[in-house]
Amino acid sequence: MLQINELQDLIDARKLRDILHESAVSLIDEIFNQLRQSLDQESASFRLSDHGYKLFILMPDEHLTDRQLEVWFSSVEYTERIFLGDCVLIKICLMEDNESFTFLFSVEGTQTEYVEKWLRGFVEDGGHL
Numbered sequence: 222m223l224q225i226n227e228l229q230d231l232i233d234a235r236k237l238r239d240i241l242h243e244s245a246v247s248l249i250d251e252i253f254n255q256l257r258q259s260l261d262q263e264s265a266s267f268r269l270s271d272h273g274y275k276l277f278i279l280m281p282d283e284h285l286t287d288r289q290l291e292v293w294f295s296s297v298e299y300t301e302r303i304f305l306g307d308c309v310l311i312k313i314c315l316m317e318d319n320e321s322f323t324f325l326f327s328v329e330g331t332q333t334e335y336v337e338k339w340l341r342g343f344v345e346d347g348g349h350l
Contacts, residue, residue, distance in 0.1 A: 222283055225253055225276040227268045240281060244305035245328050249278060252324070273320045279327040285336055298322070300343040302329070311340050 225231055231253050238246050253269070253276060260272045269276055279285075298316040302309055309329035316322055327340060 223278040223280060225249065225278065226270050227266070234278065241278065242305070242308040242310075242328055244307050245310045245326070248303065248305060248310060249276070249326055252276070273322065275321075275323040277323065277325050279325060279332060279336075281328070281331040283327075283332055283336060296323070297343055302344045311344060313340070313343060 223230075223234060223237070225234055231250055234241070234246055234249065256269060256272075256274060256276075257267050260269075260274075261267050296315040296317055298314045300314070301312040303312060311325075311327045311329055313325040314322060315325065327336075329340070330337070332340065
């Protein structure tokens with residue numbers, strides 16, 4: 222799992238365009254920059270975590286535990302399936318409390334069947350597996 226917390230993380234993620242699909246990395250780049258502009262335009266050392274945000278990209282075949290999925294299940298605020306041309310990106314927003322948000326991204330079809338089923342459950346019918 223790749224965490225995008227600051228600009229250097231985003232630069233590192235751009236190097237993975239072959240693994241994660243260029244359009245997916247570009248969209249995540251855009252989302253990071255939108256958050257940066259809306260939260261703290263002036264700071265050169267901007268970090269999402271300083272503002273209660275987390276952004277994670279699930280790498281292909283990510284091995285997630287049942288416990289991780291259970292914790293995430295209880296915090297899902299909304300899900301989106303985003304069609305990007307060369308891939309479909311799943312975006313899940315978790316709201317731990319009124320001040321903290323976590324965004325999970327996964328390119329559809331790149332996870333284990335178990336995780337894909339979990340993701341589909343949220344996108345298609347609100348988390349009912």
